[in-house]
Amino acid sequence: MTALIDRFNGAARRVPTWPLYILCAIPGFWFFYLGLTGGLGVEPIKALEHKLGELALQFLIAGLAVTPLRRHLGVNLLKFRRMLGLVAFFYVLTHLLVWLLLDVQIVSQIWADILKRPYITVGMAGFVLLLPLALTSNNWSVRKLGPKWRQLHKLAYVAVLLGAIHFVMLVKGFQIEPYLYLAAILTLLALRIRPARRKVAI
């Protein structure tokens, strides 16, 4: 098992990150193309909106999984975490743009929705929290902010939770899928909690 993980880590080290940005963004463009050509059914706007929202949650969860995977299984995907976070942000942003430009369309209604509809307020809050994280996901910002960078990026935990709650709140009737996302996120957050250290190292 350990040998397998070591081999996996070794292989992962050799994978360049930049092509993965393109690879992970392809589904978004693919769904947009499907929407244009009838591949998303007769109501492509909602379908595209939902697909992008789900992809956003999936990449957020993937980003959240990096630390527990390393800590508990020794799988090291740390070098991909920035990529996962930025791709997630790309999907959150395109999800929001589809909602603004294709779905609601009417500016006054957009404002009313953001203020009056709790599930949209929650979703927007998640987006706003991710904004500074996306803007500081670069080496320059990491250097510049120093220890504050780590503090700032803990906002991701809140943002991801808000994303899942947004999903839970928007479905009609009792549906299991959004709760599965929420459960995955809560599990990944719980795995981060370290038991208080008794022994002091070194």
Place this chain on the structure above:
Amino acid sequence: MAFRWTNDLTRADVTPERLFLNRRQILGGLAAGGIAGGLGLRAEAQEALEPNTWEEITSYNNYYEFGTGKDDPARYADSLVTSPWSVTIDGLVDRPGDYGFAQIMEAMTVEERIYRFRCVEAWSMVVPWNGFELADLLEMAGVQTGARYVAFQTANRPDQMPGLARPVLDWPYVEGLRLDEALHPLTLMATGIYDRPIPNQNGAPLRLVVPWKYGFKSIKSIVRITLTEDEPPTSWNKANAREYGFYSNVNPEVDHPRWSQATERRIGGGLFARRQPTLMFNGYDEVAGLYEGMDLTENF
């Protein structure tokens, strides 16, 4: 009592299915040329009622007994056995009993009704239904004085309806109308679309269509109709009373708590479809009298 309500137009007059596109071009030409004021207005009314295609009507459905995805019903509803079929009519009626589908069809006069259909989710279609007035079916059973409401129930067959395995709603699906709403000439029991038998995903073999109410009131695949004295429970109201009222009349003034009802999107406009204003009672002003003196914000 058939033919108590007529479309401003029927499809037979102006819109043979394969000529939709041609007609659209012709109307476009008319509008551009500005030919005859009166004609222009009439043309606009026709345009607004141009039915959605068979493919649109039968591929985008809410029928949670087959799953919550819009394409789930089209994919899974084949498993529903619709023949033989009978509807139990009971409660405050003179002739309670099981009415076979064939027996009902023999007694009813089927006509075409092209109705706007507005979903509570703020999308809409125009559907050329075939069906008969609910009033005629109720007359067949003989409504007793004292009956004030009509309760409906959808088939509840876990072996044929995979969605029933999930507790999305409290199954079976139930709906209800006030008796005067049920007897209104607009209220239809649909058995067909585009002169073909209604497909399973649209509620075969017979379903309610109440065009001035949100779509979920138009209960599908009905197995039971009960005349009652008291307001019957309705599924979405039971699931979330704050969001779904008993009346659920289409009303652009009363928002769903989670989204605006002021506008809607016609299915079929593609990725760049514009929203259009939602009409009070979905444009069926002739039902306004049913609610005279009622506060429709309270009784949403």
